Amino acid sequence: MLNILILAAGKGTRMHSDLPKVLHPVAGKPMLAHVIETAKQLSPSKILVVYGFGGDAVPDQFRHENIHWVQQAEQLGTGHAVMQALPFLDPEAKTLIMLGDVPLISVQTCQELLKNQAKLTLLTFAKANPSGYGRIVRNAQDEVVAIVEHKDASEEQRQINEINTGIMAVDNHALSEWLKNLGNDNAQGEYYLTDIVGMASQQGIAVGGVLAANEPEITGINSKSDLASIERCYQQQQAAQLLQQGVTLSDPARIDIRGKLSVGRDVHIDVGCVFEGEVHLADGVRIGPYCVIRNASIGVGTAIAAFTHIDDAEIGKQAKIGPYARLRPGTVLQDETHVGNFVELKNAQVDVGSKINHLSYVGDTTVGKQVNIGAGTITCNYDGVNKFRTVIGDNAFIGSDSQLIAPVTIGAGATIGAGSTISKDAPAGELTVARGRQVTVSGWKRPEKIKK
Structure with a gap:
């Protein structure tokens, strides 16, 4: 069973607009519409969208779609967004977490991600210039063991060009347990979903990583x-x-x-x-x-x-x-x-x-x-x-x-x-x-x- 959760609550400060970021058009329709269309082609049992900034403006645009809408009243990070949706996820399902501001993600790439049998699989990308991005750290068995932010990375880790895209597939039972232990003890006071990678690694749970082939597919829109x-x-x-x-x-x-x-x-x-x-x-x-x-x-x-x-x-x-x-x-x-x-x-x-x-x-x-x-x-x-x-x-x-x-x-x-x-x-x-x-x-x- 597949659930799809699309995170679409952000304001998009750098867009300098009163329009919620995910409603800005790409090829004549809201960027979120592209993500929803891709999600539908994967035949999930349900699609959930977390919305926040702009109030009901986002769900109003898609009122004819069969979507479960989850409001994130305060935007306290990606982990917090998933926490709001957790009660509505099917416990026995796997959830594909997508991003509402990444409109060109393809069905084929999502299918490759879902083929991986790990309880947690990340979609990654080998970027020519990874400066500023979180690096994917793998062990000798090619399993993902950590995501290290650029500012926290060692010189050796900064040589890694594989980055995190924010898109992942996760077993709902494991997700529920990891979210219980998610904290916000950081400078921004936010709950980061990427912290579950470290939790899985500490528990000895293998984390998969699937490389995306094309950069536009995983590129988010922030301006x-x-x-x-x-x-x-x-x-x-x-x-x-x-x-x-x-x-x-x-x-x-x-x-x-x-x-x-x-x-x-x-x-x-x-x-x-x-x-x-x-x-x-x-x-x-x-x-x-x-x-x-x-x-x-x-x-x-x-x-x-x-x-x-x-x-x-x-x-x-x-x-x-x-x-x-x-x-x-x-x-x-x-x-x-x-x-x-x-x-x-x-x-x-x-x-x-x-x-x-x-x-x-x-x-x-x-x-x-x-x-x-x-x-x-x-x-x-x-x-x-x-x-x-x-x-x-x-x-x-x-x-x-x-x-x-x-x-x-x-x-x-x-x-x-x-x-x-x-x-x-x-x-x-x-x-x-x-x-x-x-x-x-x-x-x-x-x-x-x-x-x-």
């Missing part, structure tokens, strides 16, 4: 500088995965993924793009520079030009979007649609082959097939209190600088003369002009292209 560094590490990992999947990145150092990005074959992503939430890019999608895409699905062969913002939208195959387009929630574009520069769509459904290429706002609108909406057209969907819908039929042509005052329907094949303000339904197949007054020209025929 905004640390936060920025870990953010870059995370993004580099994401970029490396995309490259392995065959994505072409113009510059792997200039991409931000703040959620889940899934990709097909032959996808190209230019510099400065940000992906948030769940985004899917199908085969052959090309994303231009400096686009922001959130919770979107983009179909095969679609091209998104520079500086386009897409939020909670669906785009079909072979579409052309941007530059400087904005697709807001509820937008659905079918295949071969065109949405051009400085066009904003909101809750608009646009059918196959339709074009809205310049300087338009189309909101709460159903657009049929092969419709052309001219530059400067807007759908006036809001009367100051309520929203209303515009319907534009197949093959309609909306002249430039038109206003369609909802609720209104433009019939199939209708033409709206440029500069018209349409407040009544426009009949199918006719030219409707409303410049001062609305006139329908019966029998009017749309001009045909002159063959050369």
